[in-house]
Amino acid sequence: MLVLGIETSCDETGIAIYDSKRGLLANVLYSQIEIHAKYGGVVPELASRDHIRKIIPLIQEVVDKAGISKQQIGGVAYTAGPGLIGALLVGAAVGRSLGFALDVPTIGVHHMEAHLLAPMLEKNSPKFPFVALLVSGGHTMLVQVEKMGEYEILGESLDDAAGEAFDKIAKLLGLSYPGGPAIAKLAKKGDPKRFKFPRPMTDRPGLDFSFSGLKTFTINTLHAEEQNLQTKADVACAFQEAVVDTLVIKCRRALQDTGLGRLVIAGGVSANVLLRERLQKLANKLQIEVFYPRFEFCTDNAAMIAYAGCQHLLTGKKDGLTICAKARWPIS
Secondary structure, eight states, X not given: OEEEEEEOSSSEEEEEEEETTTEEEEEEEEXXXXXXXXXXXXXXXXXXXXXXXXHHHHHHHHHHHHTOOXXXXXXXXXXXXXXXXXXXXXXXXXXXXXXXXXXXXXXEEEHHHHHHHGGGGSSSOOOSSEEEEEESSSOEEEEEEEETXXXXXXEEBSSSOHHHHHHHHHHHTTOOSSHHHHHHHHHTTSOTTTOOOOOTTOSSSSSOXXXXXXXXXXXXXXXXXXXXXXHHHHHHHHHHHHHHHHHHHHHHHHHHHHOOOEEEEESGGGGOHHHHHHHHHHHHHHTOEEEOOOGGGTSSOHHHHHHHHHHHHHTTOOOOSSOOOOSOOOOO
């Protein structure tokens, strides 16, 4: 089955073609970073309008790259949520309309499920069951995955997601958007011994996260020090260390609590090199396997939407004529 995937949940317009037999045939992505960078974050209305401008040309581009005709498409998958409702509606309306026009089944895909399944696009892909850390600008959660479609949330952020905290601290430091890569770059110049930031909610049992207190601690530290480049680098270093350590500690607990021997890391923050290094050390220590998507599939993309949609469509699932878009949609 050839499945066209559409991703418009936030500030990237992604289109992909996935073949159930041959794998990923084509994938294109247009990022709106330049549009939103001057505001220090995503402006929903601007995001929606840009999706409208880009989505049709990108569909044609990916069809051409795959070397197929639209009539060969056997199904359409689009991100139905969670995300920015206006942005979601663009992809949902186009995806559902295209499915109707081609007379093929259409399905709305859960954005976080697609992230969770992104490592399945790699040659070395995980087998079920496993523990997944989904960590991005909008979500931070630990999920026990028994099989496709069977997910149990073990812990999640009670306030800011890790990626959101990175963006806010980056803005405070005068860095570019998105904040994660900018802080990671600046942190390389920092002294890891100068500041010691707290590892939130690691001194108590449980697998939930909270980064608002760490954000406040970082702001107070920065305001109490002389404002220069070295101080900013030292703060960036301490902040990144605190976030990464917190994520690693919680992953270790989740693996020990579930007794599972496989860990999947997905979402935009999974591209953080320090996080990957620390989790690999944890994997070696616990003698478990750890899996990641390739860097280009850590952030939002349509390849993961096409893959997830294809797996559901192959089981006979499909949506009706209703256009589905949900700003909030629990993965469980």
